[in-house]
Amino acid sequence: MFLKRPAVGRINFDDQLEARLGNRAALLGRTMKEEALDNLRSALSIEPFMAGSLVDAIRARIVPLSGIKLENAPRDPLRDPVDLGE
Numbered sequence: 001m002f003l004k005r006p007a008v009g010r011i012n013f014d015d016q017l018e019a020r021l022g023n024r025a026a027l028l029g030r031t032m033k034e035e036a037l038d039n040l041r042s043a044l045s046i047e048p049f050m051a052g053s054l055v056d057a058i059r060a061r062i063v064p065l066s067g068i069k070l071e072n073a074p075r076d077p078l079r080d081p082v083d084l085g086e
Contacts, residue, residue, distance in 0.1 A: 011036075 013021065018032075025035035062068055 021035055021039075022032055025032045028035065030038070
């Protein structure tokens with residue numbers, strides 16, 4: 001169930017942000033409102049960052065793809081250590 005929230009009315013953007021939004025909207029043939037809504041939809045469609053380990057973040061992206069099989073990289077035998085004359 002969603003909470004009833006007030007509608008978003010006119011937002012006062014700073015001049016630089018408003019200019020950038022207007023330029024992008026014009027390039028894409030949209031109104032500033034359409035461009036702002038599209039940006040908000042895109043931003044809100046992404047899952048929020050959850051603190052955790054890098055391994056957990058990678059696993060969360062790979063598991064839905066049924067995993068990835070990586071082949072072991074070929075390895076050369078260890079070289080003899082360099083004699084520094086000590």
